[in-house]
Amino acid sequence: MHSFLKNTSFIGNQWVQGNSNDILRVKNKYNQSLLAEISYLNADQLDSAFDVAQIAFEQMKTWDAGKRSELLFKLVEALKEQQESFAQLISAEAGKPIEYAKAEVNRCITTLEISAQEAKRIQGEVVPMNFDQGVGKNAFTQRFAVGIVGCISPFNFPLNLALHKIGPALALGNSVVLKPSPYTPLTALAFASLIQKVGYPAGAVNVVICENDVAEKILTEPRVKVFSFTGSPQVGWELKNKALKKKVILELGGNAAVIVDHSADIEDVCEKLIPGAFLYSGQICISTQRCYVDSNVYDEFVEKLLEAVEEIESGNPANKKVINGPIIDESHVERIHEWVQEAVAQGAKVLTGGHILDEDHNIYAPTILTDTSPDMKVVSEEIFGPVLILDKTDYFDDAIELVNDSKYGLQAGVFTNQISQMKYAFNKLEVGAVLMNNVPGFRIDHMPYGGVKDSGLGREGVKYTIEEMSEPKLLIF
Structure with missing residues (x-):
């Protein structure tokens, strides 16, 4: 794996050593061994990334759709050749269970394939004109690339969430300046070498490693x-607030909830809820954090769920059976534990877990809390850890209200076998997506994905991102 690592920024198809005095140390998140040291760029070096990105854009905006599509398909093939190396790298630097890391790389291939396909499907609309002052006229819109797309991507999907920005941008002919998470920059840098390999012009995609004050x-x-x-x-x-006149796309957090109706298949719910809440230690924006269960089936549900939690494998993410590996950083382990302890002090009851499982490797025990109240941090904030809130409700309406009693609104799951409940939940829930008989953690890469309230602005999913990253221009004749 080590020959695969890149430890400098990537600007204009060149590997650029940072001129700042500070260094980013990237560690294996399970054993804390050093994977790489990367020197940060200074402000002038970041400016040079904008310079080459602008030059690349001026070139790429003239390409036909076939060429944009062809190069994206070449990226697909280049990524396929190195699938295993990327999965190993994601597992090491993000602490992601290896089977889940492999699944991420598969999704990355899909994201790029969809981008390559959508490059040939970018379309406008015919605008009706033939009335009043428009009689005898025709009009249509066409979508145009806009320029440089500035991106900041997170640690938890270090490649796929970067590609949800890069793929649509390249499909349009926009260029990209990407700042990856300081926890997981190596995956994005490894991908940059593929950009160079398949023949994109210098500056098409730039991966910049810089501190936040420079990145602004x-x-x-x-x-x-x-x-x-x-x-x-x-x-x-x-x-x-600082982005001034730019178009802004925000994919933010959540404290995703599940409602379990009395008509639900309890075994099916438990089977889906275990990975839904505890896969990758809950470090997923749409990980299930809250679960509201009909009081008629609550006791049976708790019994079956606790049995299922016993089967969860925690430990080294390189182990194929592990789903609950390390939390990204020691400070977050401490925060998760503080929130759990605070909830218990305020009256919450621990059904299982509630402690740090392995301090040396930053692993937190899969935890279920009940008897919570809406103002506890474990309920109202995004915990981003392997913690599930489980409480009973007497009425479906009450469950809907509890799900909506949140500053977030990304996705929600509803387990029911009553079509009336399905329709009611879809109309009432204040979220970007409602998943029937599934956990909120379901996402495929072409669907419109995003939330309301504090969960975001705009939608991802390749086709929808292309709309966000382009401008429609109207022709009247």
């Missing part, structure tokens, strides 16, 4: 026309 130039640089951020709501909304 992405927000103020006028040549950056779109800003796309995936990460925490606190940071996302603050950055939006």
Whole structure:
């Protein structure tokens, strides 16, 4: 794997050593061994990334759709050749269970394939004109690339969430300046070598490793026309305020909830809820954090769920059976534990877990809490850890209200076998997507994905991102 690692930024198809005095140390998240040291770029070096990205855009915006599509398909083939290496790297630097890391790389291939397909399907609309002052006229819109897309991607899907920005941008002919998470920059840098390999012009995609104060130039640089951020709501909304006149796409957090109706198949719910809440230690924006169960089936549900939790494998993410590996950083382990302890002090009851399982490897025990109240942090905030809140409700209406009693609204799951409940939930739930008889953690890469309230702005999913990253121009004749 080590020959695969790149430890410098990637600007204009060149590997660029940072001129800052500070160094980013990237560690294996399970055993804390050093994977790479990367010197940070200074502000002038980031400016040079904008310069080459602008030159690349001027070239790529003239390409026909076939050429844009062809190069994306070449990226697909290049990624397929190195699938295993990418999965191993994601597992090491993100602490992601290896089978889940392999699944991520498969999804990355899909994301790029969809981008290559959508490059040939970018379309406008015919605008009805033939009435009043428009009699005898025709009009249509066409979507155009806009320029540089500035991106910040998170640690938890270090390749696929970067590609949800890069793929649509390249499908249009936009260029990209990407700042990956400091926890997981190596995967994005490894992908940059594929950009160089398949023949993109210098500056088409740039991966910049810089500190936050330098990275803020992405927000103020006028040549950056779109800003796309995936990460925490606190940071996302603050950055939006600094993005001035840019188009902004925000994919932020959630505290996703599941409702279990009395008509649900309890075994099916438990089977889906275990990975839904505990896969990758709950470090997924749409991981199930809250679960509201009809009081008629609550006792049976708790019994079956606790049995299922006993089967969860925790430990080294390189082990194929492990689903609950390390939390990304020691500070987050401590935060998760503090929130759990605070909830218990306020009256919550621990059904299982509630402690740090392995301090040396930053592993938190799969935890289920009940008897919670809406103002506890474990309920109201995004815990981003292997913690599930489980409470009973007497009425379906009450469950809907509890799900909506949140500043977030990304996705929600509803387990029911009553079509009336399905329709009612779909109309009432304040979320970006409602999943019937499934957990909120379901996403495929072409669907419109995003949330309401503090969970975001705009939609991802390749076709929908292309719309966000382009401008429609109207022709009247």
